[in-house]
Each structure stands twice: as structure tokens, then as C-alpha cells.
Amino acid sequence: QLQLQESGPGLVKPSETLSLTCTVSGGSISSSISSNTNYWDWIRQTPGKGLEWIGSTDSGGRTDYKPSLKSRATISVDTSKSQFSLKLKSLTAADTAVYYCAHGWSDGMDVWGQGTAVIVSS
Amino acid sequence: QSVLTQPPSASGTPGQRVTISCSGNTSNIGNNYVYWYQQLPGTAPKLLMYKIDRRPSGVPDRFSGSKSGTSASLAISGLRSEDEADYYCAVWDDRLTTWVFGGGTKLTVL
Numbered sequence: 001q002l003q004l005q006e007s008g009p010g011l012v013k014p015s016e017t018l019s020l021t022c023t024v025s026g027g028s029i030s031s032s033i034s035s036n037t038n039y040w041d042w043i044r045q046t047p048g049k050g051l052e053w054i055g056s057t058d059s060g061g062r063t064d065y066k067p068s069l070k071s072r073a074t075i076s077v078d079t080s081k082s083q084f085s086l087k088l089k090s091l092t093a094a095d096t097a098v099y100y101c102a103h104g105w106s107d108g109m110d111v112w113g114q115g116t117a118v119i120v121s122s
Numbered sequence: 123q124s125v126l127t128q129p130p131s132a133s134g135t136p137g138q139r140v141t142i143s144c145s146g147n148t149s150n151i152g153n154n155y156v157y158w159y160q161q162l163p164g165t166a167p168k169l170l171m172y173k174i175d176r177r178p179s180g181v182p183d184r185f186s187g188s189k190s191g192t193s194a195s196l197a198i199s200g201l202r203s204e205d206e207a208d209y210y211c212a213v214w215d216d217r218l219t220t221w222v223f224g225g226g227t228k229l230t231v232l
Contacts, residue, residue: 050124051159051167051210053221066220100166108157108172109212115166 002027004101004113011119017089018120022101022113024082030059039064039104040084042075044097045115052097056104057084091120125150126211126224133230139199142227144211146192150222154214156194158187161208161226170209171196198229206231 008020022040029040042054055065057075065073069088077084088095098117102109127145134140144156158171169178171187174194186197194213198205211224 050225051212051223053223067218106173107176107178108169109159109167110169110172110178112166112168 002103002111004103004111006099006101006113006116008099008116008118010117011121012091013122014091014093014120016091017087018091018095018118020086020099020101020116020118022084022086024084024103029077029082029084030079037105040075040077041102041104041109042073042086043100043102043109044095045100046097054086054088054099093120096120124225125215125218125222126213128209128211128224128227130225131228131230133232134198134201135232136201136203138201139197140201140229141198142196142209142211142229144194144196144224146194146213146215146222148192149217150192150213150215151189151194152192153216156187156189157212158196159210159212161210163207167210201231203231205229 003026005023012018037058039056041056045051055073055075057063057077061077063075072089074087096119098115100115101113103111132140132142155173159167160170161167174189175187184200188195208226208228210226215222
């Protein structure tokens, strides 16, 4: 059974870069379901803005981002480690959120990590 | 303010049927599949419905989805206390080129 686990710092200073990693277990980050492409997503949740999709990658490293975050976000994949990562630069307090990684495909984001809380504060 | 509009709250008594709406436009709901997620307190969202009206394995048939034009709905029949959660709709937006989520509906079982 596919499982995802986020890891990273819980506290980051303003203007710095957030680095999060999602480790995939119970399945291959490179495999596909039938003929559908697998996507590895990052989503965040804040009390004020609710759920917000940040972007995704596939196992080949092709990425897609929410346009308003594209200039600050970088998502990458390391198939040898069964991990994918998010870097978000130039942090402000507005980036304080719970960050989730998830597996997505045509039938939805069907597996989510438990989430990791990130606070941006000096 | 979310691109998709959901009522902030809904409620019902055990055994009742409740419906949660999700309103969008032609660039999202009107042209794409709708997905629903359930978030129990303190946990990550869980996929509840995909491609409008399909249930993932393990989701009871008390849950059903529908879509008409630029709006979608999630119905829960035979309401149970364990259904108390936040519910979010989600859809790809062709104009914004991003996944968009509704603001969420907090369901209370009275």
C-alpha cells in the first residue's frame, strides 16, 4: 500500500528557502497505473486560504506549477531514493501552512502524506 | 476567496440526507471532472469521490456525486456521526492552469 511521508524543518525565517522532502514507500515512484501518468503533488493548507495546490512532478521530472507560485517554487524527483522534493524561496509569513505531499493521477489525489507544519517567523 | 464556492457549513441529524454544493464556472467545473475530499479533524484530506460520481474503494455508497453545468454536489445519505468532517471540492481550472479547491464545508452531525 502506497504511503507518503513529508519531512523538513518546522520553522523557517522570512526571506529564506523552505526545503521539504516526501518519501514514497509501498510502491514505486516510477511506476504508472494502467496507462495513466502518476503525478507527485505538493499542496498546502492555511486557515485563511484553505487548500492550495503548489505544483507537481512526474517520475520523469516534468513539472507543473500554480502560476502565482511558479517563480518561487521548484519541485524535483529522485527516483533512486523514492523521494520528491519542494523548494520554496523568498518566504514570508503568508507561507506559514501545513504542507502535504500526495500521489495524483487521473482518478484524483488518492494518497496523501500526514502533512508537516511550517511556520515562517524570525 | 476561493474560485470554487461552497457553503461554509452544513448539518444534519443521524440518518438524514445532506447535500453540499460546489459552484464554479465554465473554465473549471463546466469543462472538467470534479473531485471531492473529506478531511477528518487533525488528519490529511482523503479522496472521497473522483470524476464527479465515482467512489474509491472503501468509500460507502452512502456518498454520491453529481454535476450540472458549472455546479457540482456531494450527497451523503444515512448520515452518521463519523461523517462529521470538512469536505472540499476540487477541479482543474483551464484558464488559471492550476488545480483549484473550494473553501470547504464543515459538516456537523447533530
